[in-house]
Amino acid sequence: MVDARIRLFVPEQGGWRSPVDASSGLYAPHLRIGPNGEYLGVRLVQGPAELHxxxxxxxxxxxxxxSIEYSTLRVGNHFEILEGLHAVGEG
Known part of the structure; x- marks a missing residue:
């Protein structure tokens, strides 16, 4: 498990129009450290029920x-939240 502070982008930045449920375990984006970093598969398991x-x-x-190496997820590292090729948030 990894705790992080995230921000979702607004639609004009490529983000969602509706809220994401960060508490149900159903939202499973990828994280990426840096523009050429590996896609790291994660699932949101704790957070607000409605993250706008x-x-x-x-x-x-x-x-x-x-099978994925997650060691790049360290305190202080900035990451993108990705859905496919699109960044929808950051942390």
Missing amino acids: PSDSAEVTFELMYD
């Missing part, structure tokens, strides 16, 4: 894959 575009929140990510 432009909102910031403290959340907990579950690391989804045993």
Whole structure:
């Protein structure tokens, strides 16, 4: 598990129009450190039930894959939240 502070982008920045449920375990984006970093599969398991575009929140990510190296997720590192090729937030 990894705790992080995230912010979702507004639609004009490529983000969502509606809120994301950060507490149900159903939202599973990728994180990427830097523009050429590896896609890191995660699932949001703790946070607000309604995380709206432009909102910031403290959340907990579950690391989804045993075969992926997650060591780049360190305190102080900036990351993008990706859905496919599109950045929808940051942390």
